[in-house]
Amino acid sequence: MTTNTLLALPLADQWHGFWHGDIGAWLLTRGVRIALLIIGALLAARLINWISRRVTRRIDAEYQESDQLVRTESAKHRQAVASVISWVSIAVLFVVVAVEITDVINVPVGSLVAPAAVLGAALGFGAQKVVQDLLAGFFIITERQYGFGDLVQLSMVGATDASEGTVEEVTLRVTKLRTGEGEVFTVPNGNIVRSLNMSKDWARAVVDIPVPVTADLNRVNDVLHGVGEKAMDDAHLSALLLDAPQLMGVESIGVDTVNLRMVARTLPGKQFEVGRRLRIRIIAALTTAGIATAEHTPTVGNLEPSSGTADSDPARGRTELKS
16 A cells, blocks of 8 residues: 555656646647647638538529529529638638647747748749639639539640530639549649630520432421421420521532531520430421431431430530431
């Protein structure tokens, strides 16, 4: 019993001396404050991310619960802005916490001006690309060039082929696109030299129709005008159209065929689905009228609504019908 008491007294004295010494006093005062600042910053960052996700989910829920076939431009912009605000807020939060920590450990901010200037100059040369990406992303969002859910084509510096797909995320630094095959492109905003938005406000389906040079063009025009008028009677197709398809007339003349063009204004991103459905109707109408020969014309069955997501197909809308 006496031995245990003698061993406990030195340990208690050491523990008491540690917390009443310089290190213990620093931990109990400044150390605790620094820990609280870091924990508070992490909790605040998680709160900002939670609010951002809640806002984006609410925007998605409004779209899913409504009878809209496409997202509005304001909804796309709000979703992009919510992502950017959360990213900027977290960055500002950690900068403020870093300044507070320097104040706690009695490091005067004024004494860091000179080293920060030298460090900033050194980083400026190495971080030019990051600054370029941030500035480009700022103008992309403020100018509303594209937003979440838009079908876009991005041409980049040094790239021979443009990146095309549906926008899944827009931040100040990068834009993420998902292609029709499910692949995801991550494009730095500073690399973008041209953006082609194929789903902003409205789109246009363009259908080129080759017919034999021996066909009566007046009769062909009547048949195609009938296709445009009957397209508005289809409940599924008319929901995607902003107005009735229009026959523009003869587009070009070949050796064996004359190419006519039909165009239709559609909802944003729906031009590909509308183009496919119009081609089916045109083939059926020309075959019924005896203008296209049976051996060169595919058989058309009943027109059923498509169950796939045809609007996300990045294929071109100007493919031709082969007679």
